[in-house]
Amino acid sequence: MGASGSGKTSMRSLIFSNNPASLTHRLGATIDVEQNHVRFLGDLILNLWDCGGQDAFMDSYLSTQQSTIFQHVGVLIYVFEVESRSSSRDLEYYAECLQALRKYSPNAAVFLLAHKMDLVRPPRGPVLERKAAELRQASGDTEITVFGTSIYDESLYKAWSRIVHTLIPNATVLTKHLAKLADACNATEIVLFERTTFLVIATSSQHPSQTPPAPAPSALPSPSASTPSTLSSFGSHTSHASVLPEEEDSDPHKLDPTRYERTSELIKAFKQSCTRVREEFHALEMELADFTAVLDELTKNTYVLVVAHDPTVETAALKMNIRLARKKFE
Ligand code: GTP
Missing domain, CATH: 3.40.50.300 (P-loop containing nucleotide triphosphate hydrolases)
Structure with missing residues (x-):
């Protein structure tokens, strides 16, 4: 409204x-x-x-x-x-x-x-x-x-x-499964996206500022839950600023706090470019000096992004693990 x-x-x-x-x-x-x-x-x-x-x-x-x-x-x-x-x-x-x-x-x-x-x-x-x-x-x-x-x-x-x-009623279960998959892949992080919107559904790590309000018994967030009102702002200015540095301190890879939404936006733009040249987007693989990443279909309605900072991890291994995990998530 x-x-x-x-x-x-x-x-x-x-x-x-x-x-x-x-x-x-x-x-x-x-x-x-x-x-x-x-x-x-x-x-x-x-x-x-x-x-x-x-x-x-x-x-x-x-x-x-x-x-x-x-x-x-x-x-x-x-x-x-x-x-x-x-x-x-x-x-x-x-x-x-x-x-x-x-x-x-x-x-x-x-x-x-x-x-x-x-x-x-x-x-x-x-x-x-x-x-x-x-x-x-x-x-x-x-x-x-x-x-x-x-x-x-x-x-x-x-x-x-x-x-x-x-x-999403089972978001915490999804996070748990993703954390398990991240463990199996020796991945730094795994992010689950909805297929068409590319919105982030869940991640393997529960970022403090991503914690949803406590669910009421009906599985919907309750206004009476005592989480204070939060301000999540544009760009990097955020009232969670007091939380973020803490996370960055314990994060050896200094992951960008805007990485989820930036990935959504970039992949959607890339998918649109693919459509313009009459190609279909299927998957993405990256092997760079300091990280390896695979973005691939997980289920009919989701894509998964696996990021590993371990130089011994190869994209083929990540893809195989994603394939093996499919059944669990369907
Ligand atoms: P109703 O259907 O009458 O209720 O209006 P609405 O709220 O659906 O507005 P709509 O989405 O039609 O947008 C109105 C205008 O705002 C359009 O010309 C958009 O291009 C523009 N607009 C929407 N979002 C943004 C934005 O983030 N920035 C700027 N600069 N313009 C925007």
């Missing part, structure tokens, strides 16, 4: 329909609600509702359609333009949506996207901080997570990977 023109359909078309950012200006206003069904991991289907943001539609969602729109919500994603100080009407709509959400889906998680960060003149950190403070105030005691996003860089993948991660 979010005001008309804030960028909801653009991000949906980028992530879920693989359209380039440059074509989003052609998108028309969404009329009422557009629904998308995205198959994630076998039987898990993401049911995505893009709610047109014009006032007439918002009024209708909050009156006659309230029980339809806000029932059985797993996650509310509310999009705000970062540069425009939200008008009081915008914030009123947001507050009313929160109220309806609490009534019909009290366990739903709330993610707020401070969008169009590319329009902010650097340094962007303080602008995002200000916006997050404004939104936190408007949210009262509802637990929220704020991301700074833009369709022109990887920040959108970071936000959406995190959002999708909270909806």
Whole structure:
């Protein structure tokens, strides 16, 4: 949800329909609600509702359609333009949506996207901080997570990977299996991507800032879980800054904290290039001086990226292990 023109359909078309950012200006206003069904991991289907943001539609969602729109919500994603100080009407709509959400889906998680960060003149950190403070105030005691996003860089993948991660009921089991596979491969890290969106579903290492809110008994994140509201920001400015150096200290390979979302963005762009020359993307292998990496299909709906910093590990061995692990993940 979010005001008309804030960028909801653009991000949906980028992530879920693989359209380039440059074509989003052609998108028309969404009329009422557009629904998308995205198959994630076998039987898990993401049911995505893009709610047109014009006032007439918002009024209708909050009156006659309230029980339809806000029932059985797993996650509310509310999009705000970062540069425009939200008008009081915008914030009123947001507050009313929160109220309806609490009534019909009290366990739903709330993610707020401070969008169009590319329009902010650097340094962007303080602008995002200000916006997050404004939104936190408007949210009262509802637990929220704020991301700074833009369709022109990887920040959108970071936000959406995190959002999708909270909806995957067996994410911790996946992490455990990936950790086991990483062990078998002598890999530094393994990352699991959804096939079409290339969003990160799980990784072998539980990054502190990736920890989703504690699940409620219904397996949905609970607003009453006592995780503080988090601000996960654009680029490398992040309120998790106090956590990241700790991780880097214990990380001999100095892995880039933006590696997940950057891989999503790069591979998707590469897949689009393949399509343009009528080729299909299958797999990727890299053997460089200090690391070896394989990106390959794991199941029908997933790709896996295995990265090893052990010079004795060859890509053929990684590929064989991926093949052997397939059955376990299907
Ligand atoms: P409704 O369907 O009316 O609710 O609007 P919407 O929120 O779906 O907006 P839409 O996705 O149609 O985007 C409106 C405009 O914002 C388009 O021209 C996009 O190109 C532009 N836009 C979307 N995301 C970004 C972004 O991250 N940065 C910039 N600069 N422009 C963006």
